[in-house]
Structures are given as structure tokens and as C-alpha cells.
Amino acid sequence: MINDLLKEAKEFIRSCYRELNKTEQELKNRLNEINKQILSKGFYEHTAFELEYGAKVAWRNSNRCIGRLFWEHLNVIDKRNLNTEEEIIKALFEHINYATNKGRIRPTITIFSQKDPNKAVRIWNHQLVRYAGYKTEQGVLGDPLSLSFTETCINLGWEPKFGKFDVLPLVIQMNENHPKLVEIPENLLLEVSIRHPHYQWFKDLNLKWYAVPIISDMSLEIGGITYTAAPFNGWYMGTEIGARNLADELRYNMLTQIGNLMGLDVKSNISLWKDRALLELNTAVLYSYKEDGVSIVDHHTAAQQFKKFEEKEMEMERSVTGDWTWLIPPLAPATTHIFHKPYKNEIIKPNYFYQPKPY
Ligand code: HEM
Numbered sequence: 001m002i003n004d005l006l007k008e009a010k011e012f013i014r015s016c017y018r019e020l021n022k023t024e025q026e027l028k029n030r031l032n033e034i035n036k037q038i039l040s041k042g043f044y045e046h047t048a049f050e051l052e053y054g055a056k057v058a059w060r061n062s063n064r065c066i067g068r069l070f071w072e073h074l075n076v077i078d079k080r081n082l083n084t085e086e087e088i089i090k091a092l093f094e095h096i097n098y099a100t101n102k103g104r105i106r107p108t109i110t111i112f113s114q115k116d117p118n119k120a121v122r123i124w125n126h127q128l129v130r131y132a133g134y135k136t137e138q139g140v141l142g143d144p145l146s147l148s149f150t151e152t153c154i155n156l157g158w159e160p161k162f163g164k165f166d167v168l169p170l171v172i173q174m175n176e177n178h179p180k181l182v183e184i185p186e187n188l189l190l191e192v193s194i195r196h197p198h199y200q201w202f203k204d205l206n207l208k209w210y211a212v213p214i215i216s217d218m219s220l221e222i223g224g225i226t227y228t229a230a231p232f233n234g235w236y237m238g239t240e241i242g243a244r245n246l247a248d249e250l251r252y253n254m255l256t257q258i259g260n261l262m263g264l265d266v267k268s269n270i271s272l273w274k275d276r277a278l279l280e281l282n283t284a285v286l287y288s289y290k291e292d293g294v295s296i297v298d299h300h301t302a303a304q305q306f307k308k309f310e311e312k313e314m315e316m317e318r319s320v321t322g323d324w325t326w327l328i329p330p331l332a333p334a335t336t337h338i339f340h341k342p343y344k345n346e347i348i349k350p351n352y353f354y355q356p357k358p359y
């Protein structure tokens with residue numbers, strides 16, 4: 001434990017001070033200071049620049065992320081000093097507002113207090129904005145992936161609305177206190193209605209999705225210190241919405257309806273009706289976000305940006321690690337360079353990790 005922490009801390013501080021061109025003297029002083037803190041208190045605290053660098057490099061090390069070219073431009077908000085659920089909720093509303101920026105999405109992370117014996121913060125949501133899912137006699141209404149969290153919210157007193165796109169409440173837990181629930185104010189919520197550039201009937205499907213994906217259930221580990229509440233957002237890649245969230249049979253399962261409305265023969269695989277429906281759904285998603293001025297990236301542009309990231313990392317003499325199975329997009333993967341090369345899926349720290357569900 002203590003020895004692991006000492007080792008992780010030294011490794012992180014060395015790489016951080018080198019990359020930020022600090023002097024050997026600064027490095028030596030800092031290592032001594034941390035050594036003393038760990039030996040006397042069992043943990044240490046990051047300076048503001050160490051925290052910012054750690055969060056950015058954790059993004060740079062995220063093997064499954066195709067969006068890493070912009071890792072240095074992450075906006076890091078330090079909220080480690082907050083002590084109450086009310087303050088944390090206010091900071092989350094500020095994050096949503098700042099990141100959304102009326103559609104010109106700003107990649108942002110808000111970092112709450114590090115895990116230490118008497119101060120643990122957890123956000124129970126998978127993403128700050130996500131739709132509810134309900135079991136009904138006619139099947140699942142809303143997002144099937146939200147069934148368990150929706151049930152938890154209802155058990156905690158949330159009033160279900162039984163709609164297809166009900167935004168779930170924020171659920172925050174401090175230490176072992178009873179979790180606090182709060183609705184996100186409507187004026188902070190930006191959503192995009194999905195319409196198609198040519199098929200006028202598309203809008204009658206009444207599909208929409210939220211503008212900003214904000215992952216709130218992963219932990220951030222920097223130099224042996226774990227931040228259990230550190231919500232981060234980027235913008236969407238279109239396929240996440242068009243090829244998965246609205247397409248998967250176990251999500252909103254829209255392909256058959258779209259295929260029928262396109263007049264395709266949905267009974268015959270060889271007509272490739274499913275591929276045609278998928279393509280038009282993805283076209284509609286990209287078109288709608290763009291027309292509403294909400295940041296989004298298509299999978300071809302995202303792959304090209306990732307290529308640039310690989311080239312820049314090569315120039316900096318850092319090796320790029322990656323998880324090929326996640327980096328290839330779910331639509332036309334072989335049309336990107338990623339498909340045609342291998343990636344080492346080595347886990348380097350700092351990084352973002354899954355953590356056990358608090359409910
Ligand atoms: C700026 C635009 C960004 C884009 C377009 C982007 C794109 C993506 C995509 C498409 C995935 C795969 C998601 C899935 O298949 O479910 C992903 C995964 C991931 N991204 Fe990014 N990303 C962006 C920014 C960020 C930022 C700012 C962070 C953190 C600071 C980040 C950290 C991650 C992590 C940790 C994963 C893996 C999640 C998991 O294992 O479940 N990304 N990204």
C-alpha cells in the first residue's frame with residue numbers, strides 16, 4: 001500500500017516535471033515533500049498543475065478513445081475542496097453549462113475530492129445526462145441500458161414520467177450518507193431533434209438525443225491517488241448515436257422502422273436494407289447536430305484526427321497504446337486506417353478506470 005503509493009507517486013512526479021520542463025531542484029524538493037506527506041499522513045495532495053497535467057495525460061493514455069488528438073486542450077476544473085452535496089450539485093450544473101457552451105462543446109473535466117478515509121464522493125449516474133428506461137407490459141420504454149439506474153432513482157423517490165426520452169436526475173453520494181437526488185434544470189439541457197436532409201418523414205419518428213456526453217462513473221487515477229468523482233465530457237462521434245444508441249436492438253432499435261419507411265425489403269438480408277437504414281440514420285444524426293450548431297464529428301474525420309495524434313506522439317517519442325476493438329468505428333470500419341493496423345493495449349497511468357457500481 002504505502003510502498004505502492006510511494007512508487008506510483010515518484011513515477012508520476014518524475015514524468016510530470018520532466019514533461020513540463022521543471023528544474024531538477026524543483027523535482028528533488030517535490031519528491032522530498034511528497035515522501036514526507038506519505039510517510040506521515042499515508043497520502044499526498046497534487047498541486048493544481050500536477051492535477052491538470054495528470055487529467056490531460058490520463059486522456060492521452062485512454063486506449064479506447066479515438067478523440068485523443070485534443071488531449072492538451074482539456075479544460076480542468078479543480079473542485080477538490082467542496083464538502084457538501086449542495087456545493088457538488090452546483091458544480092455539476094456549472095460543468096454542464098460550461099461544457100455545452102450553447103453547442104460549441106468544450107472538452108471539460110471537473111475533479112472532486114480524492115478518495116481518502118473520511119471523504120468519499122460518488123456520482124451514481126453513468127453520464128450526467130441520460131434517458132430513463134422503464135419495463136412495461138408492451139416491452140421496454142426509453143433506454144434499456146438505464147433500466148437498473150432508473151429503478152434505483154424511483155426507489156430513492158424520483159417521480160417517473162414514463163416517456164421515451166426522460167432525463168434522469170443527478171444522484172450524488174458523500175461518504176455513507178443517503179444519496180441526494182436533483183433534477184437538471186431544463187435551461188441547462190441541450191438536445192437535438194433528429195431529422196434527415198432529404199427524407200421529410202424522418203422527423204415524424206420523433207427521435208432526439210442530448211448534445212453533450214458527460215461520463216460520470218469512471219475514476220481518475222494519478223500518481224497513486226484516486227479521484228472517484230471526476231466527470232468528463234467531449235463531443236459525440238456520430239456513430240455512437242446513429243450506429244449504437246438509436247440502432248442497437250437492445251437500445252432504441254430503430255432500423256426496421258426506418259427500413260420500412262424507406263420502402264426497402266426488410267425481409268431479405270441480401271437487399272442490405274439494414275445497412276441502408278443504418279447509413280441514413282447516421283446521415284440524419286450528423287446533419288441535425290451540424291444544423292443546430294452542436295459539435296459532433298463523423299467517424300472519417302475522427303479517424304484522420306486520430307492519425308494526426310499518432311504522428312504527433314511519434315514526434316514526441318511516445319508510443320501510442322490503443323484498444324483496436326473500440327478504436328474502429330461501428331460503421332465502415334475498414335474505410336479507416338485504424339482497421340488496418342495493430343495497437344498495443346497496454347494500460348499506462350495516469351488513466352480513467354471503471355469502478356464498482358455504488359448501487
Ligand atoms: C473531444 C471529443 C471526443 C471524442 C469524439 C471521443 C470519442 C470517443 C469514443 C467514440 C469512444 C468510444 C465510446 C464507446 O464506444 O462507447 C471514446 C472512449 C473513451 N474516451 Fe473519448 N472522446 C472525446 C473526448 C474524450 C475526453 C475529453 C476524455 C477524458 C478526459 C475521453 C476519455 C475516453 C475514455 C476513458 C474512453 C473509454 C471509455 C470506456 O472504456 O468505457 N474522451 N471516446
Ligand SMILES: N/C(=N/c1cccc(CO[C@@H]2CCNC2)c1)c1cccs1
Pocket residue numbers: 213214215232233234235236237240
Ligand atoms: N464521445 C464520448 N463517448 C464516450 C466516451 C467514453 C464512454 C462512452 C460510453 O461508454 C459506454 C460504456 C461502454 N460503451 C458505452 C462514450 C465521450 C464521452 C465523454 C467524453 S468523450
